[in-house]
Amino acid sequence: MSRPRTLTDWQALAARLTPQLQGNAFINDDFVPAVSGETFECLNPATGERLAKVASCDGADAEIAVRHARAVFKRGGWSRMAPVERKGVLLRLADLMERHQDELALLDTLDMGKPITSALDDVAGAIGSMRHQAESIDKLYGEVAPTGEQVLGLVLREPLGVVASIVPWNFPLMMTAWKVAPALAAGNSVILKPSEKSPLSALRLAALAREAGLPSGVFQVLPGFGHTVGRALALSMDVECLAFTGSTTVGKQLMQYAGQSNLKRVFLECGGKSPNIVFADCADLDRVAESAAAAIFYNQGEVCIAGSRLLVENSIRDAFVAKVVAAAERMQPGDPLDPTSFMGAMVDSTQHERVMGYIRKGIDEGAVLRAGGEDVAGPGLFIRPVVFDGVTPEMVIGREEIFGPVLSVFGFETEEEALALANDSDFGLAAGLWSQDIGRIMRMTHRLESGQVFVNNWAGGDQSMPFGGVKQSGNGRDKSHHSLAEYTQLKSVWIALS
Template sequence: MSRPQTLNDWQALAARLTTTLNDRAFINDEFVAAVSGETFETINPATGEVLAHVASCDKADAEIAIRHARAAFKSGVWSRMPPGERKRVLLKLADLLEANQDELALLDTLDMGKPVTSALDDMAGAIGSIRYQAESIDKLYGEVAPTGQQALGMVLREPLGVVASIVPWNFPMMMTAWKIAPALAAGNSVILKPSEKSPLSALRLAELAREAGIPRGVFQVLPGFGHTVGRALALSMDVECLAFTGSTAVGKQLMQYAGQSNLKRVFLECGGKSPNIVFADCANLDRVAESAAAAIFYNQGEVCIAGSRLLVEHSIREAFVEKVVAAAERMQPGDPLDPASFMGAMVDKTQHERVMGYIRQGVEEGAALRAGGEDIAGPGLFIRPVVFDGVTSQMAIGCEEIFGPVLSVFGFETEAEALALANDSDFGLAAGLWSQDIDRIMRMTHQLESGQVFVNNWAGGDQTMPFGGVKQSGNGRDKSHHSLAEYTQLKSVWISLTP
């Protein structure tokens, strides 16, 4: 079947898809209601339509899933399966995702409001992640220590056990793949807790995982809320690892839960307030302005690495901001099912109200509103791109993560001032740098307090590059072989060879 091409095509597919939505938890290879019988609504933020009433799991469901995950791990049905066999199963899963990518992308579009073109890009990333980690399984070696002839020292890599993956709503399928692919590849049992704001694609993924041949109990999906089922997973004595993407506040809470339970490993990818630094010597101001606008307005600004702080050298500031404003005017929100829409709807009323509150606060604090700022009437939760100029680090819009289409522009005179502004943040997830001066690029790349630096681009990289932050943006890494190693533990073996 060919991919839908028009708004009408996607609307027709959505009409068919919404009659067959899976709304139950996936525990031990079966789709089941929550033990409590409780459900929650998942709502299309572009229309206000209730899509489904999804099983709302809590502690009782978590305990059942953990018991099955641990039993599967100890049985060795997956954890001791030859790496080449695990690779074969995960590659089949990637093939199934590819065959069903339109449906999975559409589920995320309906569930959280992202444009369908963005959701399709996410699917390409998800499929690529699973294939990369699958192909890496049989290429991760242990070590032989450099001992003398009287001993043999080996360093073995072994899976951790039960891994709980708690993923966000802004990139549901891609973030899920980044978490579960390396964890499963390493031989762990995985319990996925999708956001209550975007659970539908995770439940469809469970069907495909079963079809691919992932054994019973090795992969399970528990929809529900963070304070119920998420908390139960984090406090469990039988979960060895938490892999989380979300807010810094929740990340800190999960670390406390780990300390209160079994000192489980906690890999965090948390908030960001990323600086995007533009020097006067950058090439092609029009292209850079377009990229700077996309860096914050893509996915409605609901992006952890959004370039929400734009730092511009004073000599080009006014001209450059005008170009960014012009680019913002071309990036207006529209129907998420329309392939022509660059932006979609905010995920829910809470997030919509939060962003509008920051916009009002920015005006009150004295920032110059250069674009946007008004609400869009109608049933959908849409916000036009917003550009504030004259922002300082003391303003809320200049230092707090908004997670919406709000750009804060700062000015600077010198490289040292730009660096100080960029690093004046609790966060350190990403940074952008636009310049043709290679000496400056290398100096600043080393001094920027960030887990990743994009030079003359924004958000570049592929599966070979680790993704993660420093400071209060977290400590873990997604993607690349580094993430696969995180889901293993080292065992030292010393064999005496003397008589």
């Protein structure tokens, strides 16, 4: 069947898909209701319509899932399987994801409001992650220590055991793949806790994983809330690793839970307030302005690495901000099922009101509103792109992560001032730098306090590049072969030969 191309095509596919949506948890190869029988509703934020009732798992469900995950790990059907065989299963899963990519993209669009074109890109990224990690696992070698000939020293890399992956709602399937693919490739059993705001694609992925041939209990999905099933997984004495993407506040809580339980490994990708620095010598201001606008308005600004702080050299500031405002006018929200929409709906009413509250706060603090400032009338949860100029470091909108389409513009005179402004943040997830001066680029790249630096682009990279931050943006890395290290542990073997 050919891919839907128009709004009408996607609406027709949604009408066929919605009545069949799976809402039960996936435990030990079966879709089952929560032990308590509790459910919650998934709503389409673009229309307010109910999509599905979803199982609301809690500690009882977590205990069952962990028991199955540990049992299958101990049996070794997956954990001790030859890496090349695990690779084959995961490549089959990637093929199935590709076969169902329109359906998977549509689930994320309906569930959290992202434009269908963005959702299709996300699914492609998820498939790429699954294939990359699958292809990597049988190409990682152990080590032989440099010893004398009377001994043999081996360094082995082994799976951890049971991994709990807790993923966010803004890139549901892609973030899932970034966590699940390397953990499974390394031989772990994985329990996925998707966000209660976007569980539908995770549940569909579970069915595809079963079809691909993953053994029972190796991959399970527990929809529900962080304070119930998420907390239970984090406190479990039989979970060896927590892999989390989400807010810094929750990340800190998970670290406390790890300390209160079994000192499980925790790696976090948390919040961001990323600086995007534009020098007067950058080439093609029109292109840079378009990129700067997309860096914050893509996915409605619900992006951890959004370029939410725009730092512009004062000599070009007025002209450049005018170009950004013009670009923002071309990035207005629309029906997420319309392939021409750049922005979609905010994920839910809570996030919508949170962002509107920050906009009101920015006005009260005295920032200059250059674009937007209002939501869109109608049943959906839409907010127009917002540009604040004249922002200063002490303003709340310039310091806190808003997670919405709100851009804060700062001015600077010198390279040192730009660097100080960029690093004046609790976060360090990403930074952008636009200049033609290679000396400046290298100086600032080394001094920017950030896990990622994008030079003359924003959010560039592929599966070969690690993704993660420093400071209160977290630790650990997703993507690339470096992520496999998060889900494995070293074992030293010293063999006496005489």
